[in-house]
Amino acid sequence: MSNPIRFQDHTAFHVQVLRLTLAGAAIALLYYVVARLTPLNSGIAHVLWFSASAAVLGLVANPPARAGALGAVGVALGVGLLGTLSRMALSIHGYPWFGVGVYGLGVGVIAGRDLRDYRRFSVPFATALSVALASWVELAFRSGVDFAAYVPPFLAEPAYGGLGGFLVSIGLIARQVRIERDPVTEAYDRVRPTLSGEMRELSDRAVELYGHIQEVLRDRKDKGGQTDGLATTVRSLVLKVVHLGPKWNEVEREAARTSAPALGERIAGLEKKIAETTDEVARKQYRLAKEALASQLHYLDDISRSRERVIARVHNYLATLERLHLAVVNHRGADAAKLTDEVQPILDEISTLGHEMDFASEAIREATEVAEGVDAEPAKAAAPAKAAEPAKAAAPAKAAAPAEAAPAETTPAEAAPAKPAAAGPDPESSLASRAFDN
Numbered sequence: 001m002s003n004p005i006r007f008q009d010h011t012a013f014h015v016q017v018l019r020l021t022l023a024g025a026a027i028a029l030l031y032y033v034v035a036r037l038t039p040l041n042s043g044i045a046h047v048l049w050f051s052a053s054a055a056v057l058g059l060v061a062n063p064p065a066r067a068g069a070l071g072a073v074g075v076a077l078g079v080g081l082l083g084t085l086s087r088m089a090l091s092i093h094g095y096p097w098f099g100v101g102v103y104g105l106g107v108g109v110i111a112g113r114d115l116r117d118y119r120r121f122s123v124p125f126a127t128a129l130s131v132a133l134a135s136w137v138e139l140a141f142r143s144g145v146d147f148a149a150y151v152p153p154f155l156a157e158p159a160y161g162g163l164g165g166f167l168v169s170i171g172l173i174a175r176q177v178r179i180e181r182d183p184v185t186e187a188y189d190r191v192r193p194t195l196s197g198e199m200r201e202l203s204d205r206a207v208e209l210y211g212h213i214q215e216v217l218r219d220r221k222d223k224g225g226q227t228d229g230l231a232t233t234v235r236s237l238v239l240k241v242v243h244l245g246p247k248w249n250e251v252e253r254e255a256a257r258t259s260a261p262a263l264g265e266r267i268a269g270l271e272k273k274i275a276e277t278t279d280e281v282a283r284k285q286y287r288l289a290k291e292a293l294a295s296q297l298h299y300l301d302d303i304s305r306s307r308e309r310v311i312a313r314v315h316n317y318l319a320t321l322e323r324l325h326l327a328v329v330n331h332r333g334a335d336a337a338k339l340t341d342e343v344q345p346i347l348d349e350i351s352t353l354g355h356e357m358d359f360a361s362e363a364i365r366e367a368t369e370v371a372e373g374v375d376a377e378p379a380k381a382a383a384p385a386k387a388a389e390p391a392k393a394a395a396p397a398k399a400a401a402p403a404e405a406a407p408a409e410t411t412p413a414e415a416a417p418a419k420p421a422a423a424g425p426d427p428e429s430s431l432a433s434r435a436f437d438n
Contacts, residue, residue, distance in 0.1 A: 008176045016061050017169040023060040024165020025158040027053050032157040047084050054080030054103060057165070058110020061172055076110045083107070097132060104131025107168065112175060122174040130171030134164040184210055184235055187242045195245045202314045203245050209321045210238040216328045230328070234321070241314060248310070263297045 007013075031049065055076035064072035083106025090099030108124030115123065138160050141147075147156035188207050195203055217231050270290040277283050 005177060005179055008178050010176075013172065013176045016172050016175075017166065019060045020057060020165040020169040020172075021162050022165070023056060024168065025162035027056060028161020028164070029154065029158040031161075032154060043088075047081070047088070050084040050087070050103070051077060051080040054083050054107050055110060057168060058107045058113075061107075061111035061169070062114065072113070075113070079106045079109050097136075100135050101128040101132045104128040104168070104171070107131055108171060111172065115175070119175060119178070122177075123172070126174035127168065127171035130168050133170070134167035137167055138164045182214075184238050184242065187239060191242060191245045195248075198311060199245055199248045199314075202311070202318065203241060205318055206238050206241045206314075206321065209318065209325055210234060213321070213325050213328060216325070220328070230324075234324070237317070238321075241317065244310070244314075248307075260297060260300050263293050263300070267293050267297070 055073065058080070059072065059076050083103040086106075087099035087103040090096065090102060105124045105128040108127030111127060112120050112123035141160065141163065147159050150156075151159070184207060188203065192200070192203070213234050214231055267290055270286050270293070274283055274286045274290070277286065
């Protein structure tokens with residue numbers, strides 16, 4: 001699903017166009033009046049005038065709040081002065097039109113000072129082009145169509161200025177154009193390369209259904225219909241499926257490290273050793289190892305059962321999404337009440353599935369922890385075996401000691417046999433099984 005380009009606010013853009021057109025006309029009229037009263041031929045006067053003009057155009061396009069108006073005006077005048085000086089410097093070195101573009105860049109910086117996304121860069125470049133276009137068109141009109149031949153100069157100059165302000169406002173289209181970055185698409189683009197097998201197929205299907213539902217809801221909204229928050233609900237639940245994918249991969253990877261048939265063969269081998277050995281200490285260690293492997297086999301069975309149930313839940317979830325898609329398509333032209341009556345039961349079911357997906361995600365996480373802890377069991381079983389070896393080596397030495405040697409006096413606490421440490425509770429939770437039991 002692509003990221004659609006959308007025009008954010010038509011009304012705001014129309015207001016900006018009107019403001020800049022009127023501002024351009026007012027600036028031109030004021031310049032005509034001031035030029036008739038005072039000489040504006042000095043370089044300093046031109047610098048101040050063009051700096052103020054850039055500041056006015058930028059502030060009219062994006063008026064400041066009353067609280068920060070003084071600071072905004074100061075910044076606008078500073079940016080306008082920088083743009084004006086750059087324009088004059090480039091004109092002196094033979095690049096007048098490039099200088100006009102740099103001047104327009106300053107207008108865009110002032111107009112987009114409140115932006116924090118990519119538009120803080122696109123708006124200045126767009127106004128640089130529109131200011132250059134406005135200057136060229138005004139120059140062409142003044143040389144080809146002399147308004148002063150048809151109307152008095154005090155009307156002709158505002159006409160030129162209004163035309164220039166209108167053309168400058170074209171650059172503000174970049175302020176309203178936005179690329180909608182869909183969170184589902186972005187999240188799935190990140191995790192999709194890591195998915196495989198049935199989970200990838202199900203995730204592909206979920207995102208595809210999400211795109212279809214969003215298109216139908218967007219079409220309904222454009223026609224003035226009500227969507228009652230359906231888009232947000234569907235987006236939230238599809239994101240749960242997408243986020244389930246990486247956790248699923250962890251379970252698949254950890255579970256693949258040990259197979260049930262291999263564990264069965266190892267258990268059978270240990271049972272044979274237990275039956276054949278005559279040493280009680282060795283038999284005890286074999287039994288511990290067998291119990292550890294049996295615990296691993298039990299964990300693998302739980303993980304396999306949880307995986308199957310998660311897949312079944314996702315299938316059920318997609319079937320419900322398909323029902324919702326068809327219901328919305330069927331009632332595309334219906335009123336909001338009829339759509340709500342038809343869709344509400346499906347939304348209730350989706351809400352229930354959303355909670356179940358939370359449990360599924362938690363169960364997958366728990367199963368991953370279980371799979372990671374499986375490898376620690378053989379090490380736990382091997383530790384007592386290593387500790388028993390020194391005891392076996394000390395046994396012959398104890399038997400070789402003189403029988404008449406009197407045993408050392410011991411306290412009752414020392415004479416009491418050491419009690420094995422009490423086994424702690426099973427660290428592996430049964431959440432993976434409980435999460436799907438209804």
